[in-house]
Amino acid sequence: MKTLHFVAALGAAVLLPLTVGVPAAHADESFSGTIDGSEPAKIFTEPIVASDQCDPAGDPTLTPVPFDVVEYTSQTTGPRRIVLTGSAEGMSTVEPFAIYAYRNGTCVAADYPTDADTAEVAEVDAGVLDLDNVVFAAGDKVRIEIMSFEVPVAWKVSVLQPGTASSAAPAVGNGSKYTGLSPQIDCAMHASPVTFTKKLAKRVDDVKWVKIKANGATLKKLKGNKLAKVAKKAKKGQPYVVTGIPSATTQLMVQIKFESGKKKTLSRSYSPC
Structure with a gap:
């Protein structure tokens, strides 16, 4: 079961009672939910944890594992960091989880906690499981699967x-x-x-600045002439x-007089660069 939460770029609200959070900066979308065993289940295939790569030939589990799904259409282009935090029995942990990211139906990144991935031991101990530099383009169909072994x-x-x-949080104003x-x-x-619309272009002679x-x-x-060129x-x-x-958190504003x-x-408003 999942709940979609969109997070304003100026600050991310913590949506679950976790003691470990993710940085508020750069938040694009945020989603939360629970896995209680009533969800669909499938065989877990071990990814290549050293490089966070999907591996269809990886070691499979003997029994299906329940999973939850987040799906949305990417509004922007560029690399993402996908961060999973979680809790079990009231304690912050990512030990039971695995995470997979798909772009237009193709698995592009995956990870789960394991001692074999020594580079991420500190993150896992801090209650974070992440996928770095996952590139999506505007219009891509994004699917994120969250699996839990308990x-x-x-x-x-x-x-x-x-x-x-x-x-x-779309642009606001009149x-x-x-x-x-x-x-x-x-x-x-x-x-x-x-962008300036054709309506402004038609009224450019009425615009002071x-x-x-x-x-x-x-x-x-x-x-004057600069505005006329923009209108053209x-x-x-x-x-x-x-x-x-x-580079800091920014609010862009267009004023037309x-x-x-x-x-x-x-x-x-935009998250910082």
């Missing part, structure tokens, strides 16, 4: 990616008819595309790329 247990999975806006903010910041370039801000500081002010590109569906975005004095705004 029941009942509680689990929480957090999908972590730098520079990401929570998919449950300016969505004129502009749009991307779900992701390019952390390497400290940049992000800002457009400001793009990060945490209240103006990154770019567009007016908007008619062709081309975004404006704003640069200079800080019309000659009449009216303002339209749109803002979105």
